[in-house]
Amino acid sequence: MQKQIIGIIGSGAMGAGIGQVAAMAGHSVVVYDNNKASLDKAKTSLAATLQKLEEKGKITSAADVLHRLIFVDDIHAFATCELIIEAIVEKLEVKKAVFAEVEKVVSDTCILASNTSSLSITSIAAACTNPSRVMGLHFFNPAPLMALVEVIPAIQTDPELVTMAAGLMKEWGKVAVLAKDTPGFIVNRVARPFYGEAIRIYEERIADMATIDWAMTEIGGFKMGPFTLMDYIGHDVNYVVTETVFQSFFYDPRYKPSFSQKRLLEAGWLGRKSGRGFYNYAAGVTMPEP
Ligand code: NAI
Secondary structure, three states: OOOOEEEEEOOOHHHHHHHHHHHHOOOEEEEEOOOHHHHHHHHHHHHHHHHHHHHOOOOOOHHHHHHOEEEEOOHHHHHHOOEEEEOOOOOHHHHHHHHHHHHOOOOOOOEEEEOOOOOOHHHHHHOOOOHHHEEEEEOOOOOOOOOEEEEEEOOOOOOHHHHHHHHHHHHOOOEEEEOOOOOOOOHHHHHHHHHHHHHHHHHOOOOOHHHHHHHHHHHOOOOOOHHHHHHHHOHHHHHHHHHHHHHHOOOOHHHOOOHHHHHHHHHOOOEHHHOEOOEEOOOOEEOOOO
């Protein structure tokens, strides 16, 4: 099933990336955010990214792709959208409020998807008058480069949406995997012990962060080590996902969050996006040993 006009809620790392993917696949894309600065940043960085892709010969015209994208701070611009993908802050109550708000302005047939990393799609769907139109579509960061997309039906979701979403993701050059609506779905559940154990190794002074990252990339074959990856994802996202998965699995110690990471979040050291996380990107130095 073709969905011509795509709406994106949130113009941060994920929203901008998913918007780029949809526009490059030929859709008209409406990117909405309630923060003007974030919209401006997304617009500027997308223009630069598309320009680079044109120079490398990966797309024929950056201008053509950019023309298909509009950036708005008024939710009413979603009126003509056929599929909306939400990528805002990882907080259930905020997502539920936004879904309820968006449902008031879209058509009866518009599909509403969440890019949540860990929250219950069923809870988000319950905030809507028509929960059968709600599903999870979980992209990975950076969305234009990462092929995998988890397709997550809530218990209320119309089963036809799963087929539609899998087909659409294929058209976008993605590989869809079906996952049940459980905390962290597949990848973020598997990844919790990866991050958690790495932080524990660091806290127990078995090795420092740079050594752990080096071992996992150079020897283990991972693209990024756990500390580099957490800084890349952002601790506002990564820590909150761990906390959600831990609570949702009834405080199973396998998913226990760490104080080292919590302190980073409290300090506003969110990772690359704030210039400092486990590593200090401005100064090129790492966090002091525990
Ligand atoms: P981000 O912090 O880069 O961007 C979030 C954007 O949402 C910001 O521009 C903010 O202004 C906007 N926003 C917040 N509340 C809003 C509201 N009520 N209405 C409209 N806009 C609002 O966050 P990021 O990293 O893009 O994550 C977004 C979502 O994607 C989260 O649910 C996260 O769990 C998920 N995700 C994140 C990944 C990552 O590696 N960062 C990977 C996969 C999923």
